[in-house]
Amino acid sequence: MSLYRDVTNKPWDQVGLPDGIENKPVFAVSNERLALTVFMIIASVIFSLLLVSYYIRMGIGDWVPMSIPTQVWANTTLLILSSVCLQSAVVFSRKQSTISVVSRAGLSFGIGGLLAVAFVFGQYQVWGLLAETGQGVRSNPANSFFYLLTSVHVAHLLGGLWVWSKSAISLIQGSTSEHFRQTINLCAIYWHFLLVVWIGLFFVLANT
Amino acid sequence: MAYVPLADQDDAHALHDPQTFVTKYIWSQDHKVIAIQYGGVAIFVGLIALGLSIIMRLQLGFPDTFSFIDPAFYYQAVTMHGMIMVIYLLTALFLGGFGNYLIPLMCGTRDMVFPFLNMLSFWFYLLSVLVLLASFFIPGGPTGAGWTLYAPQSISMGTPGYEGGILFMLISLGIFIVAFTMGGLNYVTTILQARTRGLTLMRLPLSIWGIFTATVLGLFAFPALLVSAIMLGFDLILGTSFFMPAMMELGEQSSYDGGSPILFQHLFWFFGHPEVYIVALPAFGLVSDVISTHARKNIFGYRMMVWAIIAIGGLSFMVWAHHMYVSGMNPYFGFFFATTTLIIAVPTALKVYNWVLTLWQGNIRLNTPMLFAIGFIFTFVHGGLTGLFLGNVIIDIPLADTYFVVAHFHMVMGVSPVLVLFAALYHWYPKVTGRMFNETLGKVHFWCTFLGTYAIYLPMHYLGFLGMPRRYFEMGSTDFVPASAQALNANITLAAIFVAIAQILFFVNVFWSLRNGERASGNPWGATTLEWQTPDTPPKHGNWGEELPSVYRWAYDYSVPGHKQDFIPQNEPGEEYEKTHHTAGGHS
Ligand code: HEM
Numbered sequence: 040m041s042l043y044r045d046v047t048n049k050p051w052d053q054v055g056l057p058d059g060i061e062n063k064p065v066f067a068v069s070n071e072r073l074a075l076t077v078f079m080i081i082a083s084v085i086f087s088l089l090l091v092s093y094y095i096r097m098g099i100g101d102w103v104p105m106s107i108p109t110q111v112w113a114n115t116t117l118l119i120l121s122s123v124c125l126q127s128a129v130v131f132s133r134k135q136s137t138i139s140v141v142s143r144a145g146l147s148f149g150i151g152g153l154l155a156v157a158f159v160f161g162q163y164q165v166w167g168l169l170a171e172t173g174q175g176v177r178s179n180p181a182n183s184f185f186y187l188l189t190s191v192h193v194a195h196l197l198g199g200l201w202v203w204s205k206s207a208i209s210l211i212q213g214s215t216s217e218h219f220r221q222t223i224n225l226c227a228i229y230w231h232f233l234l235v236v237w238i239g240l241f242f243v244l245a246n247t
Numbered sequence: 248m249a250y251v252p253l254a255d256q257d258d259a260h261a262l263h264d265p266q267t268f269v270t271k272y273i274w275s276q277d278h279k280v281i282a283i284q285y286g287g288v289a290i291f292v293g294l295i296a297l298g299l300s301i302i303m304r305l306q307l308g309f310p311d312t313f314s315f316i317d318p319a320f321y322y323q324a325v326t327m328h329g330m331i332m333v334i335y336l337l338t339a340l341f342l343g344g345f346g347n348y349l350i351p352l353m354c355g356t357r358d359m360v361f362p363f364l365n366m367l368s369f370w371f372y373l374l375s376v377l378v379l380l381a382s383f384f385i386p387g388g389p390t391g392a393g394w395t396l397y398a399p400q401s402i403s404m405g406t407p408g409y410e411g412g413i414l415f416m417l418i419s420l421g422i423f424i425v426a427f428t429m430g431g432l433n434y435v436t437t438i439l440q441a442r443t444r445g446l447t448l449m450r451l452p453l454s455i456w457g458i459f460t461a462t463v464l465g466l467f468a469f470p471a472l473l474v475s476a477i478m479l480g481f482d483l484i485l486g487t488s489f490f491m492p493a494m495m496e497l498g499e500q501s502s503y504d505g506g507s508p509i510l511f512q513h514l515f516w517f518f519g520h521p522e523v524y525i526v527a528l529p530a531f532g533l534v535s536d537v538i539s540t541h542a543r544k545n546i547f548g549y550r551m552m553v554w555a556i557i558a559i560g561g562l563s564f565m566v567w568a569h570h571m572y573v574s575g576m577n578p579y580f581g582f583f584f585a586t587t588t589l590i591i592a593v594p595t596a597l598k599v600y601n602w603v604l605t606l607w608q609g610n611i612r613l614n615t616p617m618l619f620a621i622g623f624i625f626t627f628v629h630g631g632l633t634g635l636f637l638g639n640v641i642i643d644i645p646l647a648d649t650y651f652v653v654a655h656f657h658m659v660m661g662v663s664p665v666l667v668l669f670a671a672l673y674h675w676y677p678k679v680t681g682r683m684f685n686e687t688l689g690k691v692h693f694w695c696t697f698l699g700t701y702a703i704y705l706p707m708h709y710l711g712f713l714g715m716p717r718r719y720f721e722m723g724s725t726d727f728v729p730a731s732a733q734a735l736n737a738n739i740t741l742a743a744i745f746v747a748i749a750q751i752l753f754f755v756n757v758f759w760s761l762r763n764g765e766r767a768s769g770n771p772w773g774a775t776t777l778e779w780q781t782p783d784t785p786p787k788h789g790n791w792g793e794e795l796p797s798v799y800r801w802a803y804d805y806s807v808p809g810h811k812q813d814f815i816p817q818n819e820p821g822e823e824y825e826k827t828h829h830t831a832g833g834h835s
């Protein structure tokens with residue numbers, strides 16, 4: 040492994056260009072891809088810490104497991120479909136030489152994002168629904184955590200939608216650059232990540 | 248996506264030289280300008296925090312003398328002083344300031360890989376500072392909960408700043424974390440991916456290793472602060488009970504129930520302890536380079552230094568509960584955390600030995616940066632040793648929450664990094680400004696600061712042994728603290744005022760030399776690392792002119808036997824000849 044070799048060699052014993060004339064990035068991926076990966080690790084840390092707090096708080100005794108409204112299932116379906124659309128945008132974009140709004144890649148990308156927007160609205164409705172039925176944020180620590188976890192998750196999704204909307208606008212204006220293919224790729228990866236996070240959160244929320 | 252190395256995008260003209268004043272100096276995407284912006288704002292808030300510390304000292308040294316200091320104001324000063332110094336000065340100046348300036352230059356790149364994100368990072372940082380400072384002007388003033396913001400204290404009625412200060416603090420921290428994340432993604436990606444040809448990881452100067460590892464720590468640790476801030480915000484605004492137990496508030500039963508204050512402490516210190524190394528590791532890195540350069544000797548045990556930095560970084564996530572010995576915990580936990588805490592002292596001590604061994608038989612030039620660097624070794628050893636005491640549960644319990652702890656963390660995290668900051672500011676000043684600073688003024692500044700801080704913090708250890716508690720507005724009358732302690736406190740205050748005033752020397756020097764200093768050559772210290780080899784001083788936009796440098800050797804070829812100069816720049820090709828006789832340098 041070259042990383043291992045790199046950190047174990049004796050730098051004072053070598054003069055010259057050991058790696059040849061090219062500079063050697065540590066990871067053979069684009070900068071954006073690496074930054075996204077690091078960001079997803081940070082986000083995982085955030086969600087893990089929230090879950091740790093969740094379990095610690097659960098042990099205190101005043102915890103009443105909440106009943107999850109059925110609409111959450113519908114929202115989850117939206118998020119899954121959203122991920123599917125973005126993934127198909129990736130697949131289509133590989134086959135297309137130019138990407139426009141009406142192309143298959145462009146359409147899947149657009150619909151995928153809109154489905155995510157729908158998910159956000161859906162979650163918002165769930166919050167209202169819970170509040171109306173007396174299961175508001177203060178009613179029980181389990182409910183507090185429901186609001187906390189869903190809103191932090193939605194906040195991450197909104198970050199993704201911000202990137203998505205910028206690309207969608209440039210797509211509509213027809214001014215997509217070579218970068219666009221990569222943006223689709225990165226959006227899809229991020230979407231899948233947030234989907235996995237959501238399913239994990241949903242599982243925990245529904246079962247405890 | 249295929250990877251396109253930055254070096255292949257070699258065309259300097261593609262970088263679009265900024266034309267107008269606004270794009271050049273305000274909405275700038277140039278890492279050097281952003282670094283100076285970061286540095287300027289950080290030093291500015293640092294001065295405010297310094298002023299707040301003088302207010303605290305006035306109260307402690309001369310109680311009942313200053314009518315404008317009431318208990319609430321005192322606690323607000325304590326809180327804002329601590330938070331500003333740790334986060335908005337040290338973290339921002341080391342990473343946002345020095346990180347931004349040095350990473351692209353030391354790695355031989357034209358800029359950070361995401362310049363726009365870098366610019367955003369600074370503006371978010373500025374916003375977080377403005378929100379923080381705004382809390383001074385709202386009804387109720389800033390929060391007085393202590394920099395640790397422990398729940399339930401921080402969001403209970405009766406705590407200064409309950410009306411809004413605490414909310415501003417939480418929002419400001421949130422914005423800061425966003426800013427840090429944007430900067431941090433840049434630093435990590437640039438260092439990992441964009442280094443120029445020939446610059447392997449093990450050829451990086453230790454400054455970069457320190458900044459890199461600290462950034463990674465920050466990216467992992469700040470989420471804990473963010474999570475605790477969000478949850479505390481929920482408790483404050485929405486009335487949830489994550490951290491808030493059932494309790495009486497101003498004589499009435501509060502609406503909270505069942506929350507866990509200990510959970511807050513765990514989250515806070517899971518951030519808080521790594522945070523001290525987020526500040527310390529860049530300092531370790533910078534000081535290594537300053538020492539090696541001015542001792543004209545390669546750093547002793549380079550690989551050990553790198554591994555020590557990484558080991559400290561990893562271990563720093565396993566010791567947090569040593570801040571909570573007195574909060575009550577399972578004795579086995581206490582044992583575990585005491586053990587890890589003492590283990591972390593091993594790589595730390597190793598670094599100290601290596602600095603000293605680098606000095607050993609070096610050709611030491613006692614100029615201003617070097618004085619500050621050597622001063623750092625003293626203060627750091629001093630603070631590190633008291634840390635070993637506090638790391639033992641049984642010794643910590645009587646000393647926790649006394650001035651001994653205040654002395655410990657100020658030696659190790661206050662004075663030491665600040666000495667490194669000065670060393671680094673003086674060391675890189677010629678590169679940043681193109682002028683030399685005034686050496687005499689610099690030395691006077693050093694001695695005033697160094698001796699002055701000892702006059703402040705050394706007696707505090709003693710006060711701690713006496714049992715003088717920290718975070719008290721007034722001592723009142725206690726049997727165990729003798730009246731003479733008051734005389735000591737008054738003297739500490741005088742020393743603190745002296746040190747604060749002495750900092751004027753630094754600012755006079757910086758601003759006077761900007762116009763009147765001697766013009767600096769590109770490499771006035773005879774240093775090896777890349778930032779000293781730029782075609783222009785100060786470096787122009789794009790840093791390297793037409794062609795990026797290539798790196799042929801490690802960062803510490805000082806006093807190589809058989810070579811005409813006592814240093815060989817990293818980008819000098821050279822032949823293999825000297826390497827075979829290269830054992831006199833101190834490593835083996
Ligand atoms: C040799 C390694 C070290 C050990 C064993 C150590 C140990 C400790 C312990 C046990 C405490 C808790 C004391 C108490 O509250 O009762 C403490 C506090 C503290 N330490 Fe260290 N420490 C070490 C190095 C450092 C370094 C390198 C820094 C910063 C650069 C640092 C900064 C702090 C701070 C800021 C606090 C006080 C936080 C607060 O309560 O407000 N320590 N240290």
Ligand SMILES: [Cu+2]
Nearest residue numbers: 520567569570
């Ligand atoms: Cu600690």
